[in-house]
Amino acid sequence: MSPLLSVQNLKVYFRGDETVARAIDGVSYEVHAGETVCLVGESGCGKTVSALTILGLIPRPPGEIAGGKIFFKGRSILGLKEEEFQQIRGKRIAMVFQEPMTSLNPVFTVGDQIKEAIMVHEAIADRQAHSRCVGLLKDVGIPSPEERLRDYPHQLSGGQRQRVMIAMALACNPNIVIADEPTTALDVTIQKQILNLFKELQKARDMSLLYITHDLNVVREIADCIYVMYAGIIVEQGKMEDLFEHARHPYTMGLLASLPHRAKRGRILYSIPGTVPDPAYKPGGCPFHPRCEHAAGICKKEFPEMCDYGDGHLSRCPVLYERTNTVTF
Amino acid sequence: MLSFIGRSIVQKMITLFFVSVISFLIIHLAPGEPSQVDPLNPKFTPEIVERFRKEFHLDKPLYVQYLFFYRGLLSGRTVSWKDNQPVLAKMWERFLNSLPLFIVGTIITWTLSFPIGIRSAIFRGGIFDRSATFFSYFLISIPGFFFAYILIIFVVTRFQVPVIGMQTFGLSDASTVRILMDRVWHLLLPSMLGATGGIAILSRYVRSQMLEVEGQDYVRTAKAKGLSWEQVHYKHALRNALLPFVTMFGLILPGLIGGSVIIESIFSWPGMGRMAYEAILARDYPIILTVNFISAVLVLLGTFISDVLYLVVDPRIRL
Numbered sequence: 069m070s071p072l073l074s075v076q077n078l079k080v081y082f083r084g085d086e087t088v089a090r091a092i093d094g095v096s097y098e099v100h101a102g103e104t105v106c107l108v109g110e111s112g113c114g115k116t117v118s119a120l121t122i123l124g125l126i127p128r129p130p131g132e133i134a135g136g137k138i139f140f141k142g143r144s145i146l147g148l149k150e151e152e153f154q155q156i157r158g159k160r161i162a163m164v165f166q167e168p169m170t171s172l173n174p175v176f177t178v179g180d181q182i183k184e185a186i187m188v189h190e191a192i193a194d195r196q197a198h199s200r201c202v203g204l205l206k207d208v209g210i211p212s213p214e215e216r217l218r219d220y221p222h223q224l225s226g227g228q229r230q231r232v233m234i235a236m237a238l239a240c241n242p243n244i245v246i247a248d249e250p251t252t253a254l255d256v257t258i259q260k261q262i263l264n265l266f267k268e269l270q271k272a273r274d275m276s277l278l279y280i281t282h283d284l285n286v287v288r289e290i291a292d293c294i295y296v297m298y299a300g301i302i303v304e305q306g307k308m309e310d311l312f313e314h315a316r317h318p319y320t321m322g323l324l325a326s327l328p329h330r331a332k333r334g335r336i337l338y339s340i341p342g343t344v345p346d347p348a349y350k351p352g353g354c355p356f357h358p359r360c361e362h363a364a365g366i367c368k369k370e371f372p373e374m375c376d377y378g379d380g381h382l383s384r385c386p387v388l389y390e391r392t393n394t395v396t397f
Numbered sequence: 398m399l400s401f402i403g404r405s406i407v408q409k410m411i412t413l414f415f416v417s418v419i420s421f422l423i424i425h426l427a428p429g430e431p432s433q434v435d436p437l438n439p440k441f442t443p444e445i446v447e448r449f450r451k452e453f454h455l456d457k458p459l460y461v462q463y464l465f466f467y468r469g470l471l472s473g474r475t476v477s478w479k480d481n482q483p484v485l486a487k488m489w490e491r492f493l494n495s496l497p498l499f500i501v502g503t504i505i506t507w508t509l510s511f512p513i514g515i516r517s518a519i520f521r522g523g524i525f526d527r528s529a530t531f532f533s534y535f536l537i538s539i540p541g542f543f544f545a546y547i548l549i550i551f552v553v554t555r556f557q558v559p560v561i562g563m564q565t566f567g568l569s570d571a572s573t574v575r576i577l578m579d580r581v582w583h584l585l586l587p588s589m590l591g592a593t594g595g596i597a598i599l600s601r602y603v604r605s606q607m608l609e610v611e612g613q614d615y616v617r618t619a620k621a622k623g624l625s626w627e628q629v630h631y632k633h634a635l636r637n638a639l640l641p642f643v644t645m646f647g648l649i650l651p652g653l654i655g656g657s658v659i660i661e662s663i664f665s666w667p668g669m670g671r672m673a674y675e676a677i678l679a680r681d682y683p684i685i686l687t688v689n690f691i692s693a694v695l696v697l698l699g700t701f702i703s704d705v706l707y708l709v710v711d712p713r714i715r716l
């Protein structure tokens with residue numbers, strides 16, 4: 069079956085005065101119908117940029133699509149005209165943003181903002197739109213929806229605002245919802261609730277979910293497939309259980325090792341040494357090599373190819389690939 | 398809401414009292430006295446100066462003078478020391494002269510600044526934005542009087558119309574249309590000149606407000622919903638960018654009285670600004686203090702109006 073959304077070798081650069089920040093440097097991933105795909109990576113690795121590119125929301129300039137293709141339902145959408153993109157945004161592909169506190173317009177009521185999302189795509193009467201809004205707020209678990217619709221965003225808590233954002237994203241029954249770290253700005257108990265909400269909604273509506281996060285605990289809860297991003301590239305991808313059980317890339321291993329429940333009691337929690345490279349000054353060869361404990365001479369010189377472990381499990385680390393093969397055979 | 402209005406009014410009354418005391422003190426403690434305007438004039442014998450001082454209570458202690466003055470002002474009996482005319486009547490006449498200048502100037506300023514600023518922000522870096530930036534800085538930096546003279550020369554030689562003063566004298570027999578056009582010509586140039594500085598500054602301000610709002614997350618949300626270009630910019634962005642200008646709207650009220658001394662002087666326009674300026678030269682305390690007091694009232698009224706307007710337009714402010 070062909071994927072609902074397919075991103076192929078996407079490159080997005082930001083041109084500064086003297087430097088070019090290669091925020092996304094050849095990223096490919098696929099989202100199939102009814103599937104939850106997680107995009108995982110540290111801050112600054114290009115997760116948000118890749119999501120915004122799908123919706124054609126990268127500010128140009130300074131942004132620039134340097135290459136690649138994006139297909140939605142088999143149709144190339146990367147070069148679409150603004151008016152054509154407007155037909156897709158919100159209606160076919162909807163997005164929930166990272167910052168619930170600032171993503172709603174402070175001068176319009178919640179009801180107006182959700183209603184607007186419906187009425188821009190569907191020619192329905194105001195009353196119908198209103199009852200749809202009430203239903204949507206119920207769906208996302210907001211009590212007394214009639215009253216909340218008359219509220220302004222500042223009257224709601226962060227968790228409620230994010231629920232409103234989710235309701236807005238669901239307004240036109242999109243095929244895919246892109247959730248960009250929807251729980252990062254919320255406190256822990258609310259995070260859990262929102263995550264569960266996503267799980268339920270995804271099942272109930274049989275929609276696809278592209279869930280962006282840096283939290284592997286979240287990934288374990290909801291993902292079918294995982295793509296691990298590092299410095300603008302995908303370093304490892306595969307099915308959720310497979311990846312958690314048999315991580316093949318040093319970066320993924322590091323991320324997993326730094327999960328609290330994996331550490332042994334009384335031991336200091338593992339953390340990957342070093343920091344994410346600046347996208348304007350990425351190291352040559354494998355971008356992860358300065359932080360990698362398995363780095364060999366070749367890692368500094370050659371950009372690593374994807375190595376296939378079967379069953380859709382790919383990892384961009386030839387060094388470990390060779391080692392496993394020599395051990396196995 | 399009502400308690401806010403009540404509290405605000407009380408606060409403003411207290412402020413007004415202090416303003417009246419301080420402005421009174423500043424005027425009276427400044428060196429020079431009305432009786433000494435013209436010390437070389439042989440008519441000003443010491444006896445006459447003494448009589449003058451007595452008549453206008455200048456020999457009394459300051460607080461008595463203060464009470465005398467504000468009693469006179471509030472009962473409407475204050476007269477100018479220069480020509481013994483009632484101050485309020487004099488001001489009213491000048492005010493009516495300044496009013497058309499003010500209204501036309503303000504309308505020109507606000508109707509031009511907003512489209513220019515908004516367009517510059519939406520198409521930032523484009524040709525329109527860059528030329529608007531250039532002309533703004535040009536108009537801000539060119540001295541007003543210099544620009545005025547150039548324009549006067551241009552208009553007078555090119556269109557052969559008189560522009561100095563409020564109207565051409567000796568036209569009373571001409572047709573109504575002719576008289577009307579004459580008034581319009583006289584009004585247009587000074588109000589346009591008065592507006593240029595305002596347009597240059599206000600359009601910049603609109604632009605920066607709009608730019609800031611355009612970068613906000615909720616504008617991105619609006620785009621992600623699939624809204625049209627117009628809805629994103631003119632509904633979601635503009636509504637927020639306009640909020641601070643509601644405050645400014647209340648603050649243009651004091652401009653009613655200050656007018657522009659320079660423009661009124663260049664065009665020999667018998668308005669409020671020029672009257673205040675002449676009163677200062679003549680040390681005509683009643684006029685200076687009355688102008689001062691009314692300006693203070695207008696400033697306070699303006700801030701009050703902005704506060705209330707803000708309350709109405711920004712849902713985040715609730716009391």
Ligand SMILES: Nc1ncnc2c1ncn2[C@@H]1O[C@H](COP(=O)(O)OP(=O)(O)OP(=O)(O)O)[C@@H](O)[C@H]1O
Pocket residue numbers: 082089091109110111112113114115116117118127130131166249282347
């Ligand atoms: N408008 C922009 N102009 C210039 N550079 C940008 C812009 N947007 C993003 N970038 C660059 O692209 C890189 C990737 O940013 P992105 O926001 O996608 O990271 P992220 O993975 O979403 O991180 P986070 O977890 O912090 O949200 C960053 O290094 C950033 O500097």
Ligand SMILES: [Mg+2]
Pocket residue numbers: 115116117166248249
């Ligand atoms: Mg992000």
